[in-house]
Amino acid sequence: MTTLDLSHSRPGLTARLKGQTHEAHGGLDAAIMAKRPFADRERYGRFLAVQHAFHRDVDALYVDPALGRLLPGLATLRRLPLVVQDRADLGPSGPEPAGEPVFREGQPHDLAASLGWLYVAEGSNLGAAFLLKEAAKLGLSDTFGARHLAPAAEGRGLHWRTFAAALDDVHLSEDEGRRATEGAAAAFERVRVLVKTTFA
Numbered sequence: 001m002t003t004l005d006l007s008h009s010r011p012g013l014t015a016r017l018k019g020q021t022h023e024a025h026g027g028l029d030a031a032i033m034a035k036r037p038f039a040d041r042e043r044y045g046r047f048l049a050v051q052h053a054f055h056r057d058v059d060a061l062y063v064d065p066a067l068g069r070l071l072p073g074l075a076t077l078r079r080l081p082l083v084v085q086d087r088a089d090l091g092p093s094g095p096e097p098a099g100e101p102v103f104r105e106g107q108p109h110d111l112a113a114s115l116g117w118l119y120v121a122e123g124s125n126l127g128a129a130f131l132l133k134e135a136a137k138l139g140l141s142d143t144f145g146a147r148h149l150a151p152a153a154e155g156r157g158l159h160w161r162t163f164a165a166a167l168d169d170v171h172l173s174e175d176e177g178r179r180a181t182e183g184a185a186a187a188f189e190r191v192r193v194l195v196k197t198t199f200a
Helices: 013-020 022-034 041-062 065-070 080-090 111-126 128-136 156-168 174-198
Strands: none
Touching (some): 013 156, 041 111, 041 174, 065 111, 111 128, 111 156
16 A cells, blocks of 8 residues: 655656656657548547547546545546547547546555556646647647647646646655656556557
């Protein structure tokens, strides 16, 4: 059982996760763009299918009470409903999520590893400005088909800095820090597999 403790602040979790998953992150970005997800709406629909499956996997984390205490406002950051709306806008394209999600509401999970998964989920929105511009070329926007790529009300930069600061305020033991890194790596790998299978 993890022993997360907010009584001591040790900055650097976001930097550690970034440094130790840099290669996986870069490889995933390249793999996604190699599939030309903005070539047309059909391919964008497959990109949405990837997003749907991944955000379904992590959705339970956003409403987890323990994580909500560590990361204030976490429940307001859910993007699964927006992805579902985007898919409804475009109609059927790409497979529906299969099997059980990685995390299920009410089921126990490793909080330290969960922080790594959330780092990946929230970090993906930081670079979504480019994706939203590409989606606009297909006639999509933050009110139709690309809602989940829209920035937070306070802007992408401030949103990320606020989230990263909350992550850095969580005190983790060395073992918990390792599990957080493993969680982030697992999240990147999960998306890589989804891209491979969805665009097959």
